[in-house]
Structures are given as structure tokens and as C-alpha cells.
Amino acid sequence: MVNLGVTLGRLELRNPVLVASGTFGYVREMAGFVHLNRLGGVIPKTVTFRSRAGNPTPRTAETASGLLNAIGLDNDGIGHFIEHHLPYLRSIGTAVIANIAGEDPGQFVEMAGMLAGEPGLAAVELNISCPNVSHGLDLGIDATSVGKLVREVRAACPLPLIAKLTPNVTDIVPIAAAAAEAGADAVSLINTVKGMAVNWRRRRPILANDIGGLSGPAIKPIALRMVWEVSRALPGFPIIGIGGIASAVDALEFLVAGASAIQVGTATFYQPTAAEDLLDSLIERLAAEGIDDIASIVGSLRSNKLPH
Known part of the structure; x- marks a missing residue:
């Protein structure tokens, strides 16, 4: 048996496979596809x-190896979330x-304070x-x-806190360190x-918002690089990898680069069972490699520029 348990600061998870915010609805929508x-x-x-x-x-607009979205955080608000969605989420x-x-x-x-006293929450991700709401990046680009x-x-x-950081910066390390x-x-x-997509015949951007956020396989090399940079600069600090993760191999690349857990996002749109499928494949891969504790491979990547 492979030990898949991971610890992210004060947050303990049974395995490292999470689903990314914005790609899984309020979770209830996916219950018919995934053994939550x-x-x-989630x-x-x-x-x-x-x-x-x-x-x-x-x-939304499909691009080469990716998806552009400018949803604009369409949601029902924190009060409705607590009253209508949390009761179901507690049961999954x-x-x-x-x-x-x-x-x-x-x-x-204020929102974090409202959630602080609610049972059934493991953590809060900030x-x-x-990138596609007014002033949405202002806070995240300055350490x-x-x-x-x-x-x-x-x-x-008092709940465990996770800071979800933007890649749209010159140097991610000081922001993660802060x-x-x-x-x-x-x-x-x-x-x-x-990013953006263009209809050249109409001389217009495809998205009504002009600019959107690119996700999917196209951003995976960028995400891996940033996970690697933060892992090297902040050894031992927990990182959750996100960006183009659709398979066990993708997940393993993030784990050896320094992530302790991963989030499956865009893949869910074309394969609703993507996260659970990845988990099954990950278990098989680790067992085949004789790895009995997933924590043993986290951050094991070594630079080609340093002595082995």
C-alpha cells in the first residue's frame, strides 16, 4: 500500500489530489461523476x-493547448454560500x-471571519x-x-490559510515568501x-472582456518553473501545484519539483472524472516504482547545473 497522506502546514489531507476552484462548480454538480x-x-x-x-x-475561448476565461467571479455571495452550499459540502x-x-x-x-466559526471547513484559500475582475491583481502583485x-x-x-498566487509578476519568490x-x-x-484571443476578421477580441486568464496544458511549463523556484527558495514550505495537470505523470512532475499537493482544473471540463482517474493512475504509478510514501518524492528534483 502507498501512503498518500500529505500535510500542508496545519492542513492534513488523505491524498494530494484536489480540484481547482472555478472548475468544479459548488461541487454538488459533480457528484454524479466523481466519488467525492x-x-x-475539493x-x-x-x-x-x-x-x-x-x-x-x-x-470563454479555446486556444492552442489551453482555455481562456473571463468569467468574472460569477457567484452568489458569501452569505448564500454559507446558508445554501456549506450544509451539502459538510456531507461529502x-x-x-x-x-x-x-x-x-x-x-x-470579514469573509474569513464569517467562515471561521463554520463547522465542516478544512481551510480557506485566498x-x-x-486576472479578469476589476483590481483583481492589485493585491497579489506586491509582496x-x-x-x-x-x-x-x-x-x-483560525483555519489553515492557503494563498493562491498570480503568475503575472516578474518574480514569484518574494511574494510567496511574504x-x-x-x-x-x-x-x-x-x-x-x-492572455487574449483575437478574431482578425472582425478586428475584435473574442472575449467580451478583451483579456482573460489562460489555463490548461499551455501554462504547465510556467507553473512548474514557479513551483521549482519557490520550493528552492523556501525549502519545506508547502506548495500546491496548479496548471495543466491532467494525468498522473503531470502530477508527479509537480511533486518532484516541490509541490506537496496538486489541483486538477481545466481537465475537468472535458473529462469530469479527471481528478479521480488521476488518483487511480497515481497509485498505480507509485506502486510500480516501489514508492511506498508519496512524501518521499516531494522536492526530489535536482538541477542539471549542480553536482548530483
């Missing part, structure tokens, strides 16, 4: 302080990680990296702002990469 209690955890779609209608359509038999986004630090703190936000949320909420120093239990790397 087999997953390491992250419902981002919730904001007030309900949001999101951006105008079209809000795996870790539930709420994902929240505020228009300013005060909203993050979405400080959404000082990220550190201040995490520190304030940590003071208001989150770690401020008390985050882990960071999620990465959110989507800013």
Missing part, C-alpha cells in the same frame, strides 16, 4: 462578499477548502490573483500587500496567465 470522498479535498468556486453576475459573454466526506476573493483587504478579513493581507486574515480566522512569513500554511501556484 476519494479525493484529497475547492468550490470563488465566493465574494456580495453576489456577482460576472462578465458579459462570450466569457472529504476536506472542503473555501475560496474567497475580496475587493479590498477588509472584505477578505484568491488574490484573479508587502500580500503579507499584510495574509497577516490580517490569519488574525481573524505569504509564508505572514502565516500562510501553503501557497497555490499558479492561477491563470493573462
